[in-house]
Amino acid sequence: MNDEQQQAFEQCLYRFVGRQVCARTAAKDAVNEAMIRHWAETVGDANPAYTDAQWAARSARGRIIAPPAMMYSWNQEGFPVVAQGRAPDAQTELVDLFNENGFTGVLGTNVKQEYYKEIGLGERVHLEMVIDNISEQKATARGIGYFFETLASFSDQHGDLIGTQRFRVLKFIPPETAAAADGGGAEQDTLQTPTRIAAPRGHDNSWWWEACDQGQVLIQRCRNCQTLRHPPRPMCGECQSLDWDSIESCLEGELLSFTELHHPRIPGYPLPLICGVIRLREGVNLVANIVGAEEQALAIGMRVQGKVEQVDEKTMLPQFYPAENGVEK
Amino acid sequence: MTDYRTLAFEEVEVGDKLPSLEIEITTGLIVSTALATRDFEPVHHDKAVAQATGLPDVFMNILTSQSFMTRFVTDWSGPEAVVKSVDIRLGAPNVPGMVMTVTGRVQAKDDDAGEVEVAVAGENNIWGMHMEGCVRLQLPGS
Numbered sequence: 001m002n003d004e005q006q007q008a009f010e011q012c013l014y015r016f017v018g019r020q021v022c023a024r025t026a027a028k029d030a031v032n033e034a035m036i037r038h039w040a041e042t043v044g045d046a047n048p049a050y051t052d053a054q055w056a057a058r059s060a061r062g063r064i065i066a067p068p069a070m071m072y073s074w075n076q077e078g079f080p081v082v083a084q085g086r087a088p089d090a091q092t093e094l095v096d097l098f099n100e101n102g103f104t105g106v107l108g109t110n111v112k113q114e115y116y117k118e119i120g121l122g123e124r125v126h127l128e129m130v131i132d133n134i135s136e137q138k139a140t141a142r143g144i145g146y147f148f149e150t151l152a153s154f155s156d157q158h159g160d161l162i163g164t165q166r167f168r169v170l171k172f173i174p175p176e177t178a179a180a181a182d183g184g185g186a187e188q189d190t191l192q193t194p195t196r197i198a199a200p201r202g203h204d205n206s207w208w209w210e211a212c213d214q215g216q217v218l219i220q221r222c223r224n225c226q227t228l229r230h231p232p233r234p235m236c237g238e239c240q241s242l243d244w245d246s247i248e249s250c251l252e253g254e255l256l257s258f259t260e261l262h263h264p265r266i267p268g269y270p271l272p273l274i275c276g277v278i279r280l281r282e283g284v285n286l287v288a289n290i291v292g293a294e295e296q297a298l299a300i301g302m303r304v305q306g307k308v309e310q311v312d313e314k315t316m317l318p319q320f321y322p323a324e325n326g327v328e329k
Numbered sequence: 330m331t332d333y334r335t336l337a338f339e340e341v342e343v344g345d346k347l348p349s350l351e352i353e354i355t356t357g358l359i360v361s362t363a364l365a366t367r368d369f370e371p372v373h374h375d376k377a378v379a380q381a382t383g384l385p386d387v388f389m390n391i392l393t394s395q396s397f398m399t400r401f402v403t404d405w406s407g408p409e410a411v412v413k414s415v416d417i418r419l420g421a422p423n424v425p426g427m428v429m430t431v432t433g434r435v436q437a438k439d440d441d442a443g444e445v446e447v448a449v450a451g452e453n454n455i456w457g458m459h460m461e462g463c464v465r466l467q468l469p470g471s
Contacts, residue, residue, distance in 0.1 A: 039365045043362060043393070043400050045399075045404075046404075047400070049409075068415070072366075073367045073392060076368060111391055112417070115414065265452070
């Protein structure tokens, strides 16, 4: 989309601001015990204010109230949406306009409900909704797009305001993904458990990771002066020789330093996540996770024993345990 | 009749932690809660439609996330508390096979209004943050 096209598109777009999505409409059903009970059962909410008439009669309110989170439910259109599709309104028109211009991605980002008045059995919720605002074009993590916000107002049978809901939606141009290319990812049938981020493997270090995949931790050794080095690199720091071989570590060592990562939580990494620097008995340092102990139980200088373990579907890693835990080698 | 207790405004301190809640996400839960909130959008009950959007399975609707957020807070406060607002930032979807852990902490108190503000987060064990936000509650005085 060039500047001119964007201008033309935005001119159409911003005309939607302030347009009514629906005029004040009464819910098909008044607030009733049966719908509240279904909600309370499925959500597992045992609050007697919603379902226990005896308790409610003696409470400060003196009556059963509708769960506030059900405010929007009373006016939902229900099953006909599936059977016939949504009737056109300003919001569906707005979505169509976005889709025609390539902003086909959709993501609900925020929803805020405010409640001004509790309502009881027999009362009837009325809903009206407008398109309240549309943002300028934004570059988001999902792609280029626009946020739009609908404002729903809920009132009772007397016209008194019960509450409001602001719903913010991002419409964006989705990046071309592999999933889109193979037909929308429909063949992905099972929940993919995220794995750890794979270590980059290059010319100078892939041999080390390949050994790790086989359950070994190797330490690089200069063939000229016998100095050990880690992490892997092409040249000896002592004698500048490019000639090297390796020895296998016994994975016994001493904890030089450690830290626990609390934030951010990264999918695929179990908590607690403790990273340590281990001085191996062979004399080089290795960074690895410390497992099998709480952070409080660790101390600088303590002896640790490592083991190469499969930590997820794709990853083998050396992990270290406090030595007294008696890990089998 | 069970005896329910409601926290008094004076009993609550900023920094108080709420008991955490674990919710096992199953197909039954997703479909049942969607229908109980009268949300018949096919992505919440029809796996093939959900998969066409690029997700592995049906996913929880927003009204249910709002419902769990208020339930979590009123489980702690007791039934005489009045919910004033629920403000949520939405994250990764909840799909069957996940477990969502909801945690919360009192982050502010408004003495004039008798209201407390509770920061709530729901994280699932596979994709992380599902919902994050705050719930405002009015508590009775002691």
